[in-house]
Amino acid sequence: MRLLFYVLICLLTGAGAQAETLETSTGPVRAELVLSGLDAPWAIAFLPGGGYLVTERGGALLHVRNGTARRVSGVPRVAAVGQGGLLDVMVPRDFATSRAVFLSFSRSEPGGGAGTAVAVGRLDVGGGALRDVRTIFTAAPGSRGGRHFGSRIVEAADDTLFVTLGERGDRPSAQDRGNHNGSVLRINRDGTVPGDNPFVGAAGVQSEIWSYGHRNPQGAVVDGQGRLWVVEHGARGGDEVNRIRRGANYGWPVIAYGRHYSGEKIGEGSAKPGMEQPMFFWDPSIAPSDVMIYSGRLWPEWRGDFFVGSLKFDMISRLEGNPLREVERISGKATDRVRDVAEAPDGSIWVVSEGQGAIYRLTPAR
Amino acid sequence: MRLLFYVLICLLTGAGAQAETLETSTGPVRAELVLSGLDAPWAIAFLPGGGYLVTERGGALLHVRNGTARRVSGVPRVAAVGQGGLLDVMVPRDFATSRAVFLSFSRSEPGGGAGTAVAVGRLDVGGGALRDVRTIFTAAPGSRGGRHFGSRIVEAADDTLFVTLGERGDRPSAQDRGNHNGSVLRINRDGTVPGDNPFVGAAGVQSEIWSYGHRNPQGAVVDGQGRLWVVEHGARGGDEVNRIRRGANYGWPVIAYGRHYSGEKIGEGSAKPGMEQPMFFWDPSIAPSDVMIYSGRLWPEWRGDFFVGSLKFDMISRLEGNPLREVERISGKATDRVRDVAEAPDGSIWVVSEGQGAIYRLTPAR
Numbered sequence: 161m162r163l164l165f166y167v168l169i170c171l172l173t174g175a176g177a178q179a180e181t182l183e184t185s186t187g188p189v190r191a192e193l194v195l196s197g198l199d200a201p202w203a204i205a206f207l208p209g210g211g212y213l214v215t216e217r218g219g220a221l222l223h224v225r226n227g228t229a230r231r232v233s234g235v236p237r238v239a240a241v242g243q244g245g246l247l248d249v250m251v252p253r254d255f256a257t258s259r260a261v262f263l264s265f266s267r268s269e270p271g272g273g274a275g276t277a278v279a280v281g282r283l284d285v286g287g288g289a290l291r292d293v294r295t296i297f298t299a300a301p302g303s304r305g306g307r308h309f310g311s312r313i314v315e316a317a318d319d320t321l322f323v324t325l326g327e328r329g330d331r332p333s334a335q336d337r338g339n340h341n342g343s344v345l346r347i348n349r350d351g352t353v354p355g356d357n358p359f360v361g362a363a364g365v366q367s368e369i370w371s372y373g374h375r376n377p378q379g380a381v382v383d384g385q386g387r388l389w390v391v392e393h394g395a396r397g398g399d400e401v402n403r404i405r406r407g408a409n410y411g412w413p414v415i416a417y418g419r420h421y422s423g424e425k426i427g428e429g430s431a432k433p434g435m436e437q438p439m440f441f442w443d444p445s446i447a448p449s450d451v452m453i454y455s456g457r458l459w460p461e462w463r464g465d466f467f468v469g470s471l472k473f474d475m476i477s478r479l480e481g482n483p484l485r486e487v488e489r490i491s492g493k494a495t496d497r498v499r500d501v502a503e504a505p506d507g508s509i510w511v512v513s514e515g516q517g518a519i520y521r522l523t524p525a526r
Numbered sequence: 527m528r529l530l531f532y533v534l535i536c537l538l539t540g541a542g543a544q545a546e547t548l549e550t551s552t553g554p555v556r557a558e559l560v561l562s563g564l565d566a567p568w569a570i571a572f573l574p575g576g577g578y579l580v581t582e583r584g585g586a587l588l589h590v591r592n593g594t595a596r597r598v599s600g601v602p603r604v605a606a607v608g609q610g611g612l613l614d615v616m617v618p619r620d621f622a623t624s625r626a627v628f629l630s631f632s633r634s635e636p637g638g639g640a641g642t643a644v645a646v647g648r649l650d651v652g653g654g655a656l657r658d659v660r661t662i663f664t665a666a667p668g669s670r671g672g673r674h675f676g677s678r679i680v681e682a683a684d685d686t687l688f689v690t691l692g693e694r695g696d697r698p699s700a701q702d703r704g705n706h707n708g709s710v711l712r713i714n715r716d717g718t719v720p721g722d723n724p725f726v727g728a729a730g731v732q733s734e735i736w737s738y739g740h741r742n743p744q745g746a747v748v749d750g751q752g753r754l755w756v757v758e759h760g761a762r763g764g765d766e767v768n769r770i771r772r773g774a775n776y777g778w779p780v781i782a783y784g785r786h787y788s789g790e791k792i793g794e795g796s797a798k799p800g801m802e803q804p805m806f807f808w809d810p811s812i813a814p815s816d817v818m819i820y821s822g823r824l825w826p827e828w829r830g831d832f833f834v835g836s837l838k839f840d841m842i843s844r845l846e847g848n849p850l851r852e853v854e855r856i857s858g859k860a861t862d863r864v865r866d867v868a869e870a871p872d873g874s875i876w877v878v879s880e881g882q883g884a885i886y887r888l889t890p891a892r
Contacts, residue, residue: 405771409849417799431797433783433806434849438799483775483800 181525182492184478186461190525191494191511195224196518203312203450203500204512204519205251205261211287212504213261214512214519217245221263223287234281234290238265239274242306247276250313250321252349259283260349261290264311264323273304276311276325276340280349296351297368299340303328308342308376308393312450317386320354321347322404324390326376331413334373337365342412344377344390344404346370358407373410373435377402379451379468389439391448391468396421399445400438401466401484411435418443440484447472450500456507458524467509469498474515476501494520547891548858550844552827556891557860557877561590562884569678569816569866570878570885571617571627577653578870579627580878580885583611587629589653600647600656604631605640608672613642616679616687618715625649626715627656630677630689639670642677642691642706646715662717663734665706669694674708674742674759678816683752686712686720688770690756692742697779700739703731708778710743710756710770712736724773739776739801743768745817745834755805757814757834762787765811766804767832767850777801784809806850813838816866822873824890833875835864840881842867860886 178193200217207213211225213232218240221232238246244266252260259282267277278297281290308326316322327334327342334342337359345368346357359365379391388404397418402410414427415435431437442448449469454462465487466479475491476498496515504510509522544559566583573579577591579598584606587598604612610632618626625648633643644663647656674692682688693700693708700708703725711734712723725731745757754770763784768776779786780793781801797803808814815835820828831853832845841857842864862881870876875888 431803433804435803437797437801437803440799 180492180494182490182494182522184490185488186459186524188525189490189522191492191520191522193494194510194519194521195229196516198222198517198519200245200514201499201512201517201519202246202514203248204502204510205249206502206504207251207287208256208505212510213249213251215246215249215263217247219246219265221246221249221290223283225287230288232283232288232290234293235263236265236267236277236279236293236295239268241266241274244274244306244309247309247311248313250315252315252319254319255283259285262313262321264309264313266309266311267295267298274306275299275303276309276323278313278321278323278347278351294351296349297323297345297347299325300366303330303341305329310374310377312378312380312390314380314382314388316346316382316388319349321349322370322380322382322388323347324374324377324380324392326378326393327374327412331375334375334412335409335414337362337369337372340366340368342374343369343372344374344380344388370406371404371408371410373412373414374402375412375416378449381451381453381466383453384455384464389451389453389466391451393447394441394445395419395426396423396445397441397443398426399442399448401440401451401468401479402436403439405436409435410438417441418445440479440486442477442486445472446470446475446477448477449498450502452501452503452509454503454509456503456509458507467501469495469501469511471497471499471514474498476511494518494522546858546860548856548860548888550856551854552825552890554891555856555888557858557886557888559860560876560885560887561595562882564588564883564885566611566880567865567878567883567885568612568880569614570868570876571615572868572870573617573649573653574622574871578876579615579617581612581615581629583613585612585631587612587615587656589649591653596654598649598654598656600659601629602631602633602643602645602659602661605634607632607640610640610672610675613675613677614679616681618681618685620685621649625651628679628687630679632675632677633661633664640672641665641669642675642689644679644687644689644713644717660717662715663689663711663713665691666732669696669707671695676740676743678744678746678756680746680748680754682712682748682754686714688712688736688746688748688754690740690743690746690758692744692759693740693778697741700741700778701775701780703728703735703738706732706734708740709735709738710740710746710754736772737770737774737776739778739780740768741778741782744815747817747819747832749819750821750830755817755819755832757817759813760804760807760811761785761792762789762811763807763809764792765808765814767806767817767834767845768802769805771802775801776804783807784811806845806852808843808852811838812836812841812843814843815864816868818867818869818875820869820875822869822875824873833867835861835867835877837863837865837880840864842877860884860888
């Protein structure tokens with residue numbers, strides 16, 4: 161039944177029947193509905209040669225192409241509890257030859273609870289099944305809590321993978337490198353640890369860790385210079401954009417802007433020697449999901465700008481400059497609880513709206 | 527006359543006549559006088575195959591070998607005003623084949639004032655003259671002030687040079703990338719700008735700049751992982767150890783720990799998003815000169831530790847760990863206004879004392 165429903169909407173969309181205009185400082189933007197009927201969509205990834213993949217948190221991976229959406233088989237079993245479930249999907253640069261698709265998800269653990277995991281499979285030629293699926297990373301130890309899974313996967317310039325992990329609601333664990341909570345990981349495509357990771361050989365430290373002291377990073381992007389940026393759900397009044405550096409400590413919960421959601425003061429304030437400052441923070445918090453850095457041809461004036469989805473204020477925050485600052489908020493029906501923002505190969509901006517259970521394609525309305 | 531005096535002291539020292547014992551947490555250390563009679567010595571650099579070079583701020587470069595010190599000819603004319611003069615000397619890794627010696631110094635400018643400059647020459651086989659001396663970098667614009675020249679030169683893992691520059695007493699200039707003041711530069715060995723410097727192509731920015739927002743960095747070292755660390759004279763209660771990152775802003779005079787020496791509050795406090803935090807700061811300030819990271823065989827327990835010379839408290843500050851912390855202060859006659867601390871090829875620690883006008887060699891006293 162669900163499958164049929166996706167298809168119908170796609171056909172409608174193909175006719176361009178449903179669109180709205182969003183106002184921006186660069187002129188009006190057309191937001192066209194391309195897929196609806198989704199249940200808690202989390203992430204989108206484009207396939208070279210056309211089509212795209214979408215995750216639903218409940219566990220479905222959809223392959224959409226030529227106005228047809230179908231569910232991909234072979235996805236690992238996920239623990240769809242709280243904020244967990246099937247989360248990110250990442251298509252690497254070499255997909256045309258490798259057919260590799262990476263997924264992050266929360267995975268049930270034998271003793272109860274769930275931990276963030278990463279799997280890789282090979283999308284078959286028909287695009288309907290993942291083959292040879294292997295879980296290449298499982299966070300240890302997991303947690304019984306249902307919060308702060310993190311889970312964004314991005315590909316580094318050197319083909320390693322960065323994976324963001326939240327602190328699972330266990331604040332002090334973000335400073336404890338003996339577990340994976342609250343960190344950005346760097347792993348090889350087979351899940352092994354690159355020999356030049358910062359803590360390789362350090363006693364009692366998980367060697368996948370690249371940076372730590374994070375609260376719940378759910379957005380990540382590698383810029384044109386190969387630098388990793390992460391956006392994370394911070395304290396109340398302290399959601400952050402961070403430039404990620406090898407081996408660095410981002411301070412949670414010792415330092416942060418804002419306050420704990422309880423109103424309680426944060427550890428030692430907003431700064432401490434040896435701990436990183438954010439490049440930008442939002443006060444009030446916007447609940448940022450993913451981040452995209454625009455590089456396309458449709459809006460030359462936006463090249464290099466950061467687009468960050470907001471779950472809380474139903475908008476996309478655009479940031480620019482050095483120092484980075486928020487210059488506008490783009491909103492409409494299309495930005496209802498934005499879970500993902502992505503640039504398509506043609507330079508259009510695609511928005512995954514959890515609130516609408518839909519995907520929109522943004523282009524200049526001119 | 528001066529020349530003769532150096533020689534005599536060296537001969538005395540060869541006999542080990544003058545030594546003291548310094549107490550450290552790792553046991554007693556013998557500090558042996560190896561050269562005295564120096565006038566405002568600033569830096570020391572060891573030559574592969576034996577011997578070393580020493581600068582005197584007045585403009586002399588000395589070559590010391592086999593108990594004989596002699597003045598090297600061919601050194602550029604320096605403007606020995608205030609804190610300026612002949613400053614650092616750096617011997618690159620390929621000296622055995624290139625015979626290259628790099629010098630930093632303050633150079634008179636046609637319109638008055640002086641600017642930090644870097645020159646390179648070739649030490650002749652006899653070791654008594656620099657040949658083919660060329661000034662490969664001159665800071666623009668200079669300043670009529672006599673303060674904050676910075677001037678430490680270190681060699682990066684990729685054979686480029688890092689050069690530290692103070693803000694010349696002109697605080698706001700440290701944030702203005704249109705001049706070189708208050709920055710760490712990265713240049714090629716011929717003074718040209720590496721194409722991958724962070725601000726290459728940026729309008730109105732000096733392309734030699736690698737990082738900025740520094741006050742007066744006079745110490746620099748590249749660690750075993752190829753990472754650059756700088757120590758700098760900061761505000762009152764805010765001398766800093768900084769880990770230097772490409773393109774980053776270290777905040778002066780917008781942020782700093784401590785206060786201006788006038789007692790006035792600093793710009794916006796001690797932290798700001800987008801500006802770097804120090805890895806460590808001293809309060810009260812110690813007036814740090816150079817920094818060395820120990821790697822030798824004489825004190826295995828000190829490997830990886832930072833040794834920072836203090837001009838103000840006549841001691842060497844030893845720091846260790848992550849986060850970095852000061853664990854002890856080593857002091858005696860040998861540490862009277864420490865201008866430079868260096869590790870010799872044999873693992874002994876050499877100390878350049880401005881107060882004593884002398885150089886000491888430290889070894890375990892056991």
